[in-house]
Amino acid sequence: MWKVFDNSGNGPFITGASYPNPKKSSLCLSFGQNVDVYFPSRKRICVTVPFECFEQKKQPSIEVLPDECLFEVFRRLPSGQERSACACVSKRWLTLLSSIRRDETLASKPNLPSKAEEGSNGVAEDEAQDIEGEGYLTRSLDGKKATDVRLAAIAVGTATHGGLGKLSIRGNHPCRGVTDAGLKAIARGCPSLRDLSLWNVSSVGDEGLAEIAHGCPLLEKLDLCQCPAITDKSLLDIAKNCPNLTSLTIDSCPNIGNESLQAVGRYCPNLKLVAVKNCPLIGDKGIAGLFSSAGHVLTKVKLQALNISDISLAVIGHYGIAVTDLALGGLQNVNERGFWVMGNGQGLQKLKSLTINACNGVSDLGLEVLCKGCPNLKLFCLKKCAALSDNGLVAFIKASVSLEDLQLEECHRITQAGFFGILLNCGKKLKALSLVNCFGVRDLTYGCPLVAPCNSLQSLAIRNCPGVGNATIAVVGRLCHRLTHLELSGLLDITDEGLIPLVQSCVASLVDVNLRGCINVTDKSVSAIAELHGGTLESLIIDGCRHVTDATLAEISNSCWLLNELDVSKCGITDSGIATLASAVQLSLQILSLSGCPLVSDKSLPFLHELGQNLQGLNIQHCCGISSTTVDVLVEQLWSCDILS
Numbered sequence: 241m242w243k244v245f246d247n248s249g250n251g252p253f254i255t256g257a258s259y260p261n262p263k264k265s266s267l268c269l270s271f272g273q274n275v276d277v278y279f280p281s282r283k284r285i286c287v288t289v290p291f292e293c294f295e296q297k298k299q300p301s302i303e304v305l306p307d308e309c310l311f312e313v314f315r316r317l318p319s320g321q322e323r324s325a326c327a328c329v330s331k332r333w334l335t336l337l338s339s340i341r342r343d344e345t346l347a348s349k350p351n352l353p354s355k356a357e358e359g360s361n362g363v364a365e366d367e368a369q370d371i372e373g374e375g376y377l378t379r380s381l382d383g384k385k386a387t388d389v390r391l392a393a394i395a396v397g398t399a400t401h402g403g404l405g406k407l408s409i410r411g412n413h414p415c416r417g418v419t420d421a422g423l424k425a426i427a428r429g430c431p432s433l434r435d436l437s438l439w440n441v442s443s444v445g446d447e448g449l450a451e452i453a454h455g456c457p458l459l460e461k462l463d464l465c466q467c468p469a470i471t472d473k474s475l476l477d478i479a480k481n482c483p484n485l486t487s488l489t490i491d492s493c494p495n496i497g498n499e500s501l502q503a504v505g506r507y508c509p510n511l512k513l514v515a516v517k518n519c520p521l522i523g524d525k526g527i528a529g530l531f532s533s534a535g536h537v538l539t540k541v542k543l544q545a546l547n548i549s550d551i552s553l554a555v556i557g558h559y560g561i562a563v564t565d566l567a568l569g570g571l572q573n574v575n576e577r578g579f580w581v582m583g584n585g586q587g588l589q590k591l592k593s594l595t596i597n598a599c600n601g602v603s604d605l606g607l608e609v610l611c612k613g614c615p616n617l618k619l620f621c622l623k624k625c626a627a628l629s630d631n632g633l634v635a636f637i638k639a640s641v642s643l644e645d646l647q648l649e650e651c652h653r654i655t656q657a658g659f660f661g662i663l664l665n666c667g668k669k670l671k672a673l674s675l676v677n678c679f680g681v682r683d684l685t686y687g688c689p690l691v692a693p694c695n696s697l698q699s700l701a702i703r704n705c706p707g708v709g710n711a712t713i714a715v716v717g718r719l720c721h722r723l724t725h726l727e728l729s730g731l732l733d734i735t736d737e738g739l740i741p742l743v744q745s746c747v748a749s750l751v752d753v754n755l756r757g758c759i760n761v762t763d764k765s766v767s768a769i770a771e772l773h774g775g776t777l778e779s780l781i782i783d784g785c786r787h788v789t790d791a792t793l794a795e796i797s798n799s800c801w802l803l804n805e806l807d808v809s810k811c812g813i814t815d816s817g818i819a820t821l822a823s824a825v826q827l828s829l830q831i832l833s834l835s836g837c838p839l840v841s842d843k844s845l846p847f848l849h850e851l852g853q854n855l856q857g858l859n860i861q862h863c864c865g866i867s868s869t870t871v872d873v874l875v876e877q878l879w880s881c882d883i884l885s
Contacts, residue, residue: 376403376405377398377403377404377405377406378404378405378406378407378408379394379398379404379406379407379408380407380408380409380410381407381408381409381410381418382410382411383410383411383412383413384411384413384414385413386409386410386411386412386413386417386418386441387413387416387417387418387422388416388418388419388421388422388425389416390422391409391418391422391423391425391426392422392425394407394425394426394429394430395425395426395428395429395430396429398429398430403430403431403432404426404429404430404432404433405432405433405434405435406433406434406435406436407426407430407433407435407436407437408435408437408439409437409438409439409441410437410439410440411439411440411441412440412441412442412443417441417442417443418441418443418444419443419444419448420443420444420445420447420448420451421448422444422448423444423448423449423451423452424447424448424451426452426455426456427448427451427452427454427455427456428451428455430455430456431455431456431457431458432456432458433452433456433458433459434456434458434459434460434461434484435459435460435461436452436456436459436461436462436463437461437463437465438463438464438465438467438470439463439465439466440465440466440467441466441467442466442467442468442469443469444467444469444470445469445470445471445474446469446470446471446473446474447474448474449470449474449475449477449478450473450474450477452478453474453477453478453480453481453482454477454481456482457481457482457483457484458482458484459478459482459484459485460482460484460485460486460487460510461485461486461487461488462478462482462485462487462488462489463487463489464489464490464491464493464496465489465491465492465493466491466492466493467493468493468494468495469495470493470495470496471495471496472495472496472497472499472500472503475496475499475500475503475504476499476500476503478504479500479503479504479506479507479508480503480507482508483507483508483509483510484510485504485508485510485511486508486510486511486512486513487511487512487513487514488504488508488511488513488514488515489513489514489515489516490515490516490517490519490522491515491516491517491518491519492517492518492519493519494519494520494521495521496519496521496522497519497521497522497526498521498522498523498525498526498529499526500522500526501514501516501522501526501527501529501530502525502526502529502530502533504530504534505529505530505531505532505533505534506529506533506534508534509534509537510537511534511537511538512537512538512539512540513538513539513540513541514530514538514540514541514542515540515541515542515543516542516543516544516546517542517543517544517545517546517569518544518545518546519546520547522546522547522548523546523547523548523552524548524549524551524552524555527543527546527548527552527555527556528551528552528555531555531556531559531560532555532559535556535559535560535561535562535563535587536559536561536562537562538560538562538563539562539563539564539565540563540564540565540566541556541560541563541565541566541567542566542567542569543567543568543569543571544567544568544569544570544571544597545569545570545571546570546571547573548571548573548574549573549574549578550574550575550577550578550581552574552578553568553574553578553579553581553582554578554581554582554585556582556585556587556588557581557582557583557584557585557586557587557588557613558585558586558587559587560587560588560591561587561588561589561590562590563588563590563591564590564591564592564593565591565592565593566588566591566593566594566595567594567595567596567597568595568596568597568599569595569596569597569598569599569623570597570598570599571599571601572599572600574599574601575601576601576602576603576605576606576627577601577606578601578606579601579602579603579606579607579609579610580605580606580609580610582610582613583606583609583610583611583612583613583614584609584613585613586613588613588614589614589615589616590616591614591616591617592616592617592618592619593617593618593619593620593621594610594614594617594619594620594621595620595621595623596621596622596623596625597621597623597624598623598624598625599625600625600626600627601627602622602625602627602628603627603628603632604627604628604629604631604632604633604635605632607628607632607633607635607636608632608635608636608639610636611636611639611640612639615641615642616642617640617642617643618642618643618644618645619643619644619645619647620636620640620643620645620646620647621647621649622647622648622649622651623647623649623650623651624649624650624651625651626651626652626653627653628651628653628654629653629654629658630653630654630655630657630658630661633648633651633654633658633661633662634658634661634662634665637661637662637665637666637670638665640669641669642669643666643669643670644669644670644671644672645670645671645672645673645674646662646670646672646673646674647674647676648674648675648676648678649674649675649676649677649678650676650677650678651678651680652678652679652680653680654675654678654680654681655680655681655682655684656681656682656683656684656707656712658680658681659675659681659712660715660719663694663697663715663716663719663720664694664719666694666696666697668695668696669696670694670696670697671696671697671698671699672697672698672699672700672701672725673697673699673700673701674699674700674701674702674703675701675702675703675705675708676701676703676704676705677703677704677705678705679705679706679707680707681705681707681708681712682707682708683707683708683709683710683711683712683733684711693718693719693720693721694719694720695721695722696722697720697722697723698722698723698724698725698748699723699724699725699726700716700720700723700725700726700727701725701727701729701754702727702728702729702731703727703729703730704729704730705730705731706730706731706732706733707733708728708731708733708734709731709733709734709738710733710734710735710737710738710739711738713728713734713738713739713741713742714738714741714742716742717741717742717744717745718745720745720746721745721746721747721748722746722747722748723746723748723750724746724748724749724750724751724752724776725750725751725752726742726746726750726752726753726754727752727753727754728754728755728758729754729755729756729757729758730756730757730758731757731758732757732758732759732760733760734755734758734760734761735760735761736761736762736764736765739755739758739761739765740764740765740768743765743768743769743772743773744768744772746772746773749772749773749775749776749777750769750773750776750777751776751777751778751779752777752778752779753769753773753777753779753780753781754779754781755781755782755785756781756782756783756784756807757783757784758782758784758785759784759785759786759787760787761782761785761787761788762785762787762788763787763788763789763791763792766780766782766785766788766792766795767791767792767795770792770795770796770799770800771795771799774795774796774798774799774800774801774803775799775801775802776802777800777802777803778802778803778804778805779803779804779805780796780800780803780805780806780807781805781807782807782808782811783807783808783809783810783811783833783835784809784810784811785810785811786810786811786812787812788808788811788812788813789811789812789813789814789817790813790814790816790817790820792808792813792817793808793813793817793818793820793821794817794820796821796824796827797820797821797823797824797827798824800827801826801827803827803828803829804828804829804830804831805829805830805831805832806829806831806832806833807831807832807833808833808834808837809833809834809835809836809837809859810835810836810837811837812839813834813837813839813840814839814840815839815840815841815843815844815847818834818840818844818847818848818851819844819847821847821851822846822847822848822850822851828854829851829854829855830854830855830856830857831855831856831857831858832851832855832857832858832859833857833858833859834858834859834860834863835859835860835861835862835863835884836861836862836863837863838863838864838865839865840860840863840865840866841865841866842865842866842867842869842870844866845870845873845874848860848874849874849877849878852874852877852878852881855878855881856880856881856882857881857882857883857884858874858878858881858882858883858884859883859884860874860883860884860885861884861885866885871883871885
């Protein structure tokens with residue numbers, strides 16, 4: 241390091257000296273006794289100043305305070321705005337602020353009267369009313385957005401903006417996923433929470449959920465899906481500390497068992513909905529405990545893929561006196577006896593909706609008894625019930641006194657005889673009938689007896705039943721004269737010969753018609769629909785009817801005054817047909833789909849622009865004749881219309 245000496249050579253080091261003028265002769269210092277250094281006259285003297293001379297004194301910082309002191313400072317902040325501002329300083333401050341409970345915040349406590357002036361019960365009621373007045377905000381964290389830091393920010397930021405009422409967490413950040421610490425922050429800062437959903441959150445366990453139980457006493461709805469770390473321990477805390485719980489959903493949680501359902505039934509007097517799916521530890525003991533304690537309040541129950549037996553169905557049939565909606569699916573250990581006992585239990589008098597999916601125990605005998613035990617049943621849905629035959633289905637229809645909606649899906653033992661048996665025996669009550677993927681229903685020579693028509697049926701849907709053809713449709717036309725909603729989708733054997741008589745027989749006038757995938761239907765049938773029912777038709781879907789051309793669009797333009805939705809995807813229409821639609825004065829479409837129409841080109845731009853003045857949705861995907869430039873123009877001009885391209 242360069243040093244600067246005085247002229248005598250005996251002086252101390254000179255610090256902070258300034259550079260002399262290099263032109264002056266004094267650059268040549270005199271030789272002292274201890275000096276043997278000569279500085280040339282033409283070189284600048286280098287002076288190094290110690291760093292300490294310019295180092296400023298450190299200012300005192302609040303960061304030096306321990307967490308305990310900062311906690312005391314933060315709990316005295318006057319308002320939520322100040323707390324939110326402090327939370328933005330650092331992660332440490334955010335963590336500390338999110339750890340402060342509502343009752344620990346001194347600044348937010350009102351000037352409550354002393355116990356001498358008012359009893360402690362009155363103070364508790366005031367605080368409860370204060371919490372119940374909050375809970376207006378909803379927050380949802382999905383995937384990578386689901387982290388503890390975001391939950392802490394929500395806990396701090398929502399406290400003074402109406403309070404958090406609903407929180408949904410779906411998935412996890414791959415590295416910084418939600419843990420018990422995040423739920424603890426919510427529990428401490430959001431006592432108004434009423435709805436909590438945890439989906440696929442593997443790192444959250446009993447510790448976090450137990451904190452929710454103690455910090456959020458107003459919780460009403462809890463939804464747990466794929467949460468392997470949550471066990472009965474935390475659900476017991478939920479049951480004991482959240483008496484307002486009305487809805488509980490448990491899906492694919494392998495460590496939740498019977499004890500949880502028993503506790504919920506015992507401690508939650510307001511419980512209305514319970515849905516349990518794919519939980520291997522839940523069996524007859526849990527279901528029996530739930531219904532024996534809460535059967536008088538439960539209204540909606542859904543049980544799927546559980547290791548329960550006929551005992552559970554017997555308990556449901558006896559104790560489910562308040563149940564209105566019941567769904568049973570994938571119960572492989574339930575036999576015919578279970579459904580028979582459930583029907584004979586006489587407890588399901590209020591049941592209005594019943595769905596049975598993939599239960600091999602459903603048989604003809606059990607179904608008939610079940611119907612007699614549920615006199616108020618209005619909607620019945622059967623899916624993948626291989627043991628059910630025509631005899632059981634017809635007997636069920638005859639015994640039913642209130643059934644209005646019957647849905648059959650993948651019931652392959654149901655044939656044309658069973659289908660016609662429904663129409664002949666439904667009387668004046670059945671309003672809707674749906675057959676989906678029922679391969680047993682096939683066109684056969686069937687003599688339809690001369691009976692009173694099925695005037696109650698208003699909606700008929702037959703989807704993807706490959707055996708249904710003109711013969712079946714012709715019988716429907718003779719029996720069902722009051723149809724307003726007609727869906728015949730994926731029926732390759734339906735032609736104009738069978739469809740036109742059915743359309744002509746609908747004296748009540750059709751409102752919704754869906755012929756998606758009926759590739760053999762032509763302009764003749766669709767034009768007849770538009771001509772006969774144009775005054776009431778609101779929705780017409782002919783997606784995939786490749787023989788439908790501009791002639792149908794011309795009839796629609798002339799006859800359909802109330803049409804809101806038109807789907808002519810993969811049809812043989814051209815620019816001329818679009819022009820015809822645009823010229824119709826009385827037509828006011830809201831949704832138009834032209835997907836996969838190869839003959840529609842850029843020439844339709846002015847016509848689409850004209851139609852787009854009223855459109856809310858336009859689908860022009862896979863229209864190879866429409867260029868990207870035209871699409872850009874439409875997007876720019878039709879700013880109020882959602883365009884799929």
